[in-house]
Amino acid sequence: MSRSPFTIRDAWRQRRQERSLFFWSFLSILAGYLLVTAHKTGNLPLHWQNSLPLLVYLVAMPILHLILVLIKFRGDPLLPAAVFFLAGLGMLIQFRLGTFAIPVPGKPATYVFPAAFALMLAVTVCFRGGRFRLLEPLAFPCALLAAILMGAILFLGQRYRGALFMPGYTNPAELIKILLIIFLAGTLARWRKEGAGAPRGFLPWVPLLVGWAAPMGMLLLQRDLGMLVLLNAVLLVLLVAATGRVSYLTLGFLGAGALGVAIFIFSAHGQARFAAWLAPFVDPTGKSWQILQSLSALYAGGLWGVGLGSGSPRLIPIASSDFIYAVIGEEMGYAGCGIVLAGYLLLFTRGYRIAGTSPDPFGRLLAAGIVTTMAFQVLLNIGGVIKALPLTGITLPFISHGGSSLVTACIGIGLLLALSEPDTGAAKTAGSPTLRKGKPKRSAGPRLISPAGKK
Numbered sequence: 001m002s003r004s005p006f007t008i009r010d011a012w013r014q015r016r017q018e019r020s021l022f023f024w025s026f027l028s029i030l031a032g033y034l035l036v037t038a039h040k041t042g043n044l045p046l047h048w049q050n051s052l053p054l055l056v057y058l059v060a061m062p063i064l065h066l067i068l069v070l071i072k073f074r075g076d077p078l079l080p081a082a083v084f085f086l087a088g089l090g091m092l093i094q095f096r097l098g099t100f101a102i103p104v105p106g107k108p109a110t111y112v113f114p115a116a117f118a119l120m121l122a123v124t125v126c127f128r129g130g131r132f133r134l135l136e137p138l139a140f141p142c143a144l145l146a147a148i149l150m151g152a153i154l155f156l157g158q159r160y161r162g163a164l165f166m167p168g169y170t171n172p173a174e175l176i177k178i179l180l181i182i183f184l185a186g187t188l189a190r191w192r193k194e195g196a197g198a199p200r201g202f203l204p205w206v207p208l209l210v211g212w213a214a215p216m217g218m219l220l221l222q223r224d225l226g227m228l229v230l231l232n233a234v235l236l237v238l239l240v241a242a243t244g245r246v247s248y249l250t251l252g253f254l255g256a257g258a259l260g261v262a263i264f265i266f267s268a269h270g271q272a273r274f275a276a277w278l279a280p281f282v283d284p285t286g287k288s289w290q291i292l293q294s295l296s297a298l299y300a301g302g303l304w305g306v307g308l309g310s311g312s313p314r315l316i317p318i319a320s321s322d323f324i325y326a327v328i329g330e331e332m333g334y335a336g337c338g339i340v341l342a343g344y345l346l347l348f349t350r351g352y353r354i355a356g357t358s359p360d361p362f363g364r365l366l367a368a369g370i371v372t373t374m375a376f377q378v379l380l381n382i383g384g385v386i387k388a389l390p391l392t393g394i395t396l397p398f399i400s401h402g403g404s405s406l407v408t409a410c411i412g413i414g415l416l417l418a419l420s421e422p423d424t425g426a427a428k429t430a431g432s433p434t435l436r437k438g439k440p441k442r443s444a445g446p447r448l449i450s451p452a453g454k455k
Contacts (some may be wrong), residue, residue, distance in 0.1 A: 006072055006074060007072070007276070008069060008070060008072060009272060010072070010075065010166060010426075011068070011069045011070075011073065012069050012076065013392070015065065015068060015069060015071065015073075015077045016077075017077045017078060017081070018065060018068075018077040018078065018080060018081050019065060021078070021081035021082075021085070022061045022062075022065060022081055022084060022357050025061075025081065025084055025085040025088055025103045026058060026061065026066075026088070029057060029088040029089065029091070029092050030053070030054065032089075032092045033051070033054050033092060033095065033414075035196050035307070035309060035385075036092070036096045036308050036309045038309075039308070039309030039310060039410055040309060045237070048455070052087045053094075053095050053113070054091075054095075055371060056091075056113055056114055057084075057087075057088050057113075059092055060084075060113070060114060060117050061084055064080060064121055065080075067121060068080075068124075071125065071127065072273075073124070073417075073421060074421050074422060075124070075128070075417045075418070075419075075420035075421035076350055076353075076354060076417065076420035078346060078350050078418075079350045079351070079354075079413065079416060079417060080413075080417070081346075082343055082344075082346040082347040083398060083410075083413050084396055085343050086327055086340070086343045086344070086347070086397070086398040086399060087113070087117075087398045087399075087401060087406075089328075089340065089343070090324075090396075090398050090399035090400070090401075091113065092308075093320075093324055093327055093328060093399065094401055096308060096309055096313075096318060096319050096327075096331075097313055097319060097327070099171070099320045099401050101349075105431075106118065106191075108363045109246075110136045112403040112406060112407070113406070115407070116403075116409075116410040117405045118418075119407060119410055119411060119414065120410035120411065120413050120414040121272060122414070122419050123410075123411055123412065123414025123418065124414045124417040125416075126418075127414075127415060127418035127419075128418045129418075129421065129423060129448075130360075130422050130423035131418070132362075132363060132415065132418050132419055132431055133141065133360065133362060133363075134183050135186070135366070136185075136186045136189060136362045138182065138186070139184075139185070139187050139190075139211075140183065140186075140187075140207065140211055142179040142180070142182045142183045142186075143179070143180065143183040143211030143212070143214075145179055146176040146179040146180050146215045147181070147201065147214040147218065147285065148216050149172055149175065149176055149179075150173065150214075150215050150218035150219065150222070151170065151218060152172075152175060153173055153218075153222065154218050154221055154222055158285075171402065171404040171405070172404060173224065173227065173404075173432045174224075174348070174402075174404040174405050174407070174408040175404070175408055176227075176231075177227075177231065177373050177408060177412075178217060178370075178408060178411055178412060178415075179368065180212075180234075181233060181234065181369035181370060181373060181412075182230070182366065183211050184212075184235060184365065185211075185238070185239050185362055185365035185366040185369055186362060187207060187208050187211070187240035187363055188239070188241075188243075188361075188365055189242070189361040189362035190240055191204070191242060191243070191360040191361075192242055193361060201262060202356055208318050212235070214323075215231075216228060216231070216232070219231075222319065224393075225273070225392060225393075226380060226392030226393045226394040227394070229256075229380065230373065230376050230377060230380060230394060231373075231391075232252070232255075232256070232374065233252075233372075234372050234373050235252075235371055236248055236249055236252035237368065237369075237372045238365055238368060238369055238372070239252075239366065241364070241365060242361075242365060242370050252449075272287050272388045273391060274314045274390055275287065276290075276291060276390075276391070277291070277387065277390040277391070280282070280292050280387070281306075287319065289368025290317040290318070290323070290364040290391065291384075291387055291391065292421075293315055293316050293317055293323075293326075293378075294316060294317075294323050294326040294386075294387075295386070295387060296315075296325040297311070297312075297313075297315070297316050297327070297329060297330040298329040298330065298385075298386065300312075300330050301329045301330040301331065301332070301333045301334070301336075302333055302334070303327070303333050303334050303335060304333040304334075304335055305330060305331045305332040305333030305335070305336055306330060307331060308329055308331050308332065309331070310331065311330040311331040312330070313327045313330070313331075318331075320400070321395055321400045321401050321402055322384075322385075322391070322393060322394075322395065322399035322400070323380070323385055324396055324399055324400050324401070325340070325381065325385045325396055325399075327384050327385075327386050328340060328399075329385075340399070340411050342396075344374075344375075344378050347371075347374070348371055348374070348375050350366070351367060351370065351371030351374070351416055352367075352371055353392065354367045354371075354416055355367035355371060355419075357369040358419055359423075360423075363419050366415065366419065367415075367416055367419045370412040370413075370415060371416070372396050374409065374412065377396070377397050378393065378396065378397065380392045380394040381394050381395060381396045381400075382396070397409045
């Protein structure tokens with residue numbers, strides 16, 4: 001019995017949860033915009049320029065939703081809702097800080113938000129239906145491109161706040177996260193296809209080590225310790241996911257400890273970070289000023305916060321980027337911080353669910369790598385803000401100010417959405433009797449025995 005085709009009406013019904021969460025997200029962000037505007041101007045009417053971020057947010061959600069319905073997309077309906085809630089909250093905080101208040105027509109940063117989500121939709125459409133497998137043969141070229149990109153930043157970049165940026169304060173190093181995840185997923189998926197678990201001998205490890213060593217060496221030269229820690233943590237998780245050997249985590253922790261000791265001994269930059277973390281009151285107006293201001297803001301916010309627009313984010317260093325979680329804690333309190341964590345929890349659970357249900361080894365590792373990267377970003381950023389971990393300079397996905405970070409995160413979500421859609425073409429091919437290899441099995445029905453065969 002043939003199954004009825006999936007129609008636009010079916011897609012509309014399937015994405016009902018997405019519509020509902022989009023609606024409640026917009027109401028929440030709208031209420032926040034009204035509170036901030038009332039505090040800034042003393043009245044509620046919004047000028048069109050100041051309300052432009054809100055209008056972009058309002059238009060982007062239904063457009064994305066309608067396009068997904070019209071193309072009869074059957075992927076995860078909750079993942080876009082979680083992303084739009086977090087991105088909307090990020091736009092609200094940036095509006096409150098004044099970094100996204102008045103758009104400048106000729107300034108590229110004005111168009112980052114719509115461009116990033118248009119790119120997310122384009123990636124979803126391009127790689128849906130199993131077409132994400134086209135990335136698997138590009139594993140080593142992606143590692144090579146990442147090394148070239150890091151080399152260009154190393155020789156052409158300008159140092160600002162301890163990091164290297166290209167002209168215009170763009171940070172294309174964010175893109176190496178996607179490139180190296182594709183490299184790891186493609187290399188480790190080949191191991192899975194050639195034999196269960198890790199390969200024996202040293203020779204199969206050579207492509208992985210060569211492709212990984214060059215970008216990591218350049219990150220060390222750039223003193224980008226946060227990105228170095230993040231990517232190697234993802235490497236360990238994917239090694240365990242691909243081979244099933246938990247011993248890699250033990251080796252990874254030992255290697256991380258050895259690297260930390262080496263950085264503490266030989267790197268003045270690393271020594272300053274560790275000293276500010278371990279004993280912040282030794283140098284409260286110097287190296288430890290950032291973390292102490294962050295903790296003061298979180299303490300001032302308490303449970304419910306001082307109110308949107310009523311805090312003092314100008315006292316928080318790098319408030320729009322590295323320490324934006326402290327701004328949320330001061331003005332929205334621990335309750336607002338909990339809402340942010342709930343949004344990330346929904347994003348990560350849906351992402352790991354996609355990874356767990358993917359029938360393709362490359363797809364599983366690609367999805368797991370993308371989600372793990374974002375999860376460790378959140379861990380490193382929030383851990384640094386609350387002094388649970390040393391500061392690393394890692395941004396908070398979808399919330400921190402930064403076009404490169406938002407674009408990279410949206411590319412990752414686009415790939416996750418493409419992976420979340422069932423590959424009906426592969427299922428039909430696998431189930432077609434004319435395309436199966438080998439001889440068909442004989443029916444197990446009753447056999448007729450001739451009278452001559454009776455004893």
